[in-house]
Amino acid sequence: xxxxxxxxxxxxxxxxxxxxxxxxxxxxxxxxxxxxxxxxxxxxxxxxxxxxxxxxxxxxxxxxxxxxxxxxxxxxxxxxxxxxxxxxxxxxxxxxxxxxxxxxxxxxxxxxxxxxxxxxxxxxxxxxxxxxxxxxxxxxxxxxxxxxxxxxxxxxxxxxxxxxxxxxxxxxxxxxxxxxxxxxxxxxxxxxxxxxxxxxxxxxxxxxxxxxxxxxxxxxxxxxxxxxxxxxxxxxxxxxxxxxxxxxxxxxxxxxxxxxxxxxxxxxxxxxxxxxxxxxxx
Numbered sequence: 084x085x086x087x088x089x090x091x092x093x094x095x096x097x098x099x100x101x102x103x104x105x106x107x108x109x110x111x112x113x114x115x116x117x118x119x120x121x122x123x124x125x126x127x128x129x130x131x132x133x134x135x136x137x138x139x140x141x142x143x144x145x146x147x148x149x150x151x152x153x154x155x156x157x158x159x160x161x162x163x164x165x166x167x168x169x170x171x172x173x174x175x176x177x178x179x180x181x182x183x184x185x186x187x188x189x190x191x192x193x194x195x196x197x198x199x200x201x202x203x204x205x206x207x208x209x210x211x212x213x214x215x216x217x218x219x220x221x222x223x224x225x226x227x228x229x230x231x232x233x234x235x236x237x238x239x240x241x242x243x244x245x246x247x248x249x250x251x252x253x254x255x256x257x258x259x260x261x262x263x264x265x266x267x268x269x270x271x272x273x274x275x276x277x278x279x280x281x282x283x284x285x286x287x288x289x290x291x292x293x294x295x296x297x298x299x300x301x302x303x304x305x306x307x308x309x310x311x312x313x314x315x316x317x318x319x320x321x322x323x324x325x326x327x328x329x330x331x332x333x334x335x336x337x338x339x340x341x342x343x344x345x346x347x348x349x350x351x352x353x354x355x356x357x358x359x360x361x362x363x364x365x
Contacts, residue, residue, distance in 0.1 A: 091117030102275040104259045106248035110269050113233060114240040123233045125184070126208070127245050130193065131225040133165040133174045150225045152191035154217060160260065161191055161219075161227040164253070174249060175256040181266045182243035184231030190215035193224040244269050287361040297362045304338035
């Protein structure tokens with residue numbers, strides 16, 4: 084959950100991973116704390132891959148050529164599918180929006196969204212009076228973007244819920260879209276996620292406080308922070324390259340966590356580390 088107040092508008096963004104489908108939800112609540120009516124544009128954006136990470140990293144431009152997008156007639160959703168190459172599975176994606184708002188817009192062409200010589204933070208679609216073009220099909224650089232204009236009176240609040248989901252076939256995707264089109268589903272999934280997390284923690288005999296510590300370690304392991312790197316050139320020189328691990332039978336391709344203990348008094352730390360490994364594997 085992310086909260087922010089700016090220019091008299093209080094925003095809360097709740098992010099959740101669904102339990103009943105391969106989906107994630109984002110619920111945005113905007114509250115007008117100012118004394119005047121406000122008109123606000125809300126735009127979602129994501130880049131579509133629908134391929135193995137290695138294939139996308141190896142040749143992203145070629146990989147994206149096989150993705151075909153479609154915008155719903157009421158501009159409430161974007162769907163995409165990857166055309167099969169050989170024996171590859173055909174994956175299907177949907178991005179949909181539940182909630183009010185006016186002036187519906189949609190886009191699936193990244194070049195049209197960002198503009199020539201622009202970056203995502205300065206995209207042309209955020210210039211005054213600019214609109215999403217509604218381009219779909221084989222756009223060669225596919226994205227999903229949905230926009231709504233919200234009019235919020237003083238003291239009032241408005242909520243939008245976005246869902247992004249994938250499925251193995253078109254029928255399963257359609258069923259998931261119908262299910263998640265109901266705004267009440269977010270609260271339902273929220274309860275399921277809470278219950279699932281409690282069961283998981285009970286299974287590894289852990290607590291919410293301990294899970295917060297585990298997540299902090301996971302962040303450092305999966306997305307290393309350069310600020311944590313050693314500044315001592317002697318230590319840096321002694322660390323050696325990744326290939327130095329190979330002689331010990333360690334590839335170094337996966338994150339490595341090393342725990343050092345000195346006495347038997349450190350055994351509780353070892354047990355906590357073992358619970359952390361179980362938490363990571365879940």
